[in-house]
Amino acid sequence: MDQTMGKTTETSIEADPKLPVIWMTRDFAATPEQLFRAHTDPAVFARWAGPDAMNTRIERWDATTGGSWRYVTERDGEEYAFHGCFHEVRPDRIVQTFTFEGHPDGVALETLWFEDLGDGRTRLRAQSLVDSFKGRDAWLRSGMEVGVDQGYAKLDRMIADGTV
Amino acid sequence: MDQTMGKTTETSIEADPKLPVIWMTRDFAATPEQLFRAHTDPAVFARWAGPDAMNTRIERWDATTGGSWRYVTERDGEEYAFHGCFHEVRPDRIVQTFTFEGHPDGVALETLWFEDLGDGRTRLRAQSLVDSFKGRDAWLRSGMEVGVDQGYAKLDRMIADGTV
Numbered sequence: 001m002d003q004t005m006g007k008t009t010e011t012s013i014e015a016d017p018k019l020p021v022i023w024m025t026r027d028f029a030a031t032p033e034q035l036f037r038a039h040t041d042p043a044v045f046a047r048w049a050g051p052d053a054m055n056t057r058i059e060r061w062d063a064t065t066g067g068s069w070r071y072v073t074e075r076d077g078e079e080y081a082f083h084g085c086f087h088e089v090r091p092d093r094i095v096q097t098f099t100f101e102g103h104p105d106g107v108a109l110e111t112l113w114f115e116d117l118g119d120g121r122t123r124l125r126a127q128s129l130v131d132s133f134k135g136r137d138a139w140l141r142s143g144m145e146v147g148v149d150q151g152y153a154k155l156d157r158m159i160a161d162g163t164v
Numbered sequence: 165m166d167q168t169m170g171k172t173t174e175t176s177i178e179a180d181p182k183l184p185v186i187w188m189t190r191d192f193a194a195t196p197e198q199l200f201r202a203h204t205d206p207a208v209f210a211r212w213a214g215p216d217a218m219n220t221r222i223e224r225w226d227a228t229t230g231g232s233w234r235y236v237t238e239r240d241g242e243e244y245a246f247h248g249c250f251h252e253v254r255p256d257r258i259v260q261t262f263t264f265e266g267h268p269d270g271v272a273l274e275t276l277w278f279e280d281l282g283d284g285r286t287r288l289r290a291q292s293l294v295d296s297f298k299g300r301d302a303w304l305r306s307g308m309e310v311g312v313d314q315g316y317a318k319l320d321r322m323i324a325d326g327t328v
Contacts, residue, residue, distance in 0.1 A: 020183060021295065066224065066232030066249050085230050085249035087261040087271055095271055097251040097261065107251055107259055109273040109293070129273070131185065131293050 011152060013145055020136040024126040026152055030159045032114040032122045036091055038155055038164050039063075039112060046071070047163070048154040051147040054080075065089050069096070084110075098128070106135060175316060177309055184300040188290040190316055194323045196278040196286045200255055202319055202328050203227075203276060210235070211327070212318040215311040218244075229253050233260070248274075262292070270299060 011026040028035055038044050040063035046056040053075050060070040063086055070083035084097035084107075091114070098108040108128045115123040130136050158164045175190040192199055202208050204227035210220040217239050224234040227250055234247035248261040255278070262272040272292045279287040294300050322328045 018297075019295065060230065066234075066247070068230030068232075068249065070230075083230070085232065085251050085261070087249050087263070093269075095261070097249070097259070097273070099251070105257075107273065107275070109261070109271065109295075111271070111295075127295065129293065129295050131183065131273075131275075131291065133182075 011145070011148055013140075013148065015136065015140060020130050020133050022128040022136060022139060024128075024148065025123065027117065027121055027123050028152075028156065028159060029120060030122055030164065031120055032091065032116050034159060034164050035114045035122050035124055036094075038158075039094060040089060044158070044164055048158055049151050051075075052150045052154070054147075062086070063089050063094075106130070108139075175309070175312055177304075177312065179300065179304060184294050184297050186292040186300060186303060188288075188292075188312065190288050191281065192286050192288060192316075192320065192323060193284060194286055194328065195284055196255065196280050198323060198328050199278045199286050199288055200258075202322075203258060204253060208322070208328055212322055213315050215239075216314045216318070218311075226250070227253050227258075270294070272303075 011024060014023045015021075016023060030038075038048065042058040042061040042063070046058050049056055050073055054073040055075070057072045057074065058069075059072060060068060060083070062068060065086060065088045067089070068083070068085040070081065072079050072081045081101040083099055083101065087095040087097065093114070094112045096110050098110050099106060108130050110129075111127045113125045115125060117123055128139070130139070155164070175188060178187045179185075180187060194202075202212065206222040206225040206227070210222050213220055214237050218237040219239070221236045221238065222233075223236060224232060224247070226232060229250060229252045231253070232247070232249040234245065236243050236245045245265040247263055247265065251259040251261065257278070258276045260274050262274050263270060272294050274293075275291045277289045279289060281287055292303070294303070319328070
């Protein structure tokens, strides 16, 4: 994973040693407000999230505290759906649930923090908590880093060209 | 805790040894449909949830997949508020988030299962997952079992008298 990651991004993806948690950290040349918008505006989110080859169609989206979301990604006619609810949406932190409908009983509790580094840079920290180490490790082995990597690279380009 | 619990209920409350999880199990003389209603109908829920001395006021309640909830409990003029979202609501399982607003950054992911035991009896299993053992153990030391115990005893009476 480190080799793949190192080529194109500085995203850190780590398994917590004591908790069924995945940690991700990545810096962006954007303000916290821009990163917040990238994660809450459905038209923006759909353009960067996920691997390059996938198209994302938002089916439900209310990025407010107590709202919910669902989207479908598509590649070569194959569809993959995801849904969750927004526990809390505030400028410095988003807490939401996440289920891949291919494994409908699995649920992650995700927390995103937008940490202002100054000079127009922001650190995104993300924590994904599940209820078993087996489930956590299956996510890590699923190739998730490719989607993370390519998605954040798309977001970098959208920040650079003024889209976000 | 066992001594307090043993007096009036058979609720089992356990800390998972490996995960930041609290497990609760309790049997009711009710069908899965009755227990589902007790957890999704706001007028019913407000009557049994929490300690005897507290009154519960529902402020927001949409017990459907992607819905959300907020309630305020009151005792002697002191108010305590809680909120969350419903990740999934289906007849055999409810997944929701939970925050006590006195600790606004703390979030639990709660899963309830209604397991039909036959003969009009149902086992409620509840899993509460948080992101640290310290947070989990603080909940266990908070006196939560009193509210659980008294709440389920109220629900027993509402089942027995035909309210649920």
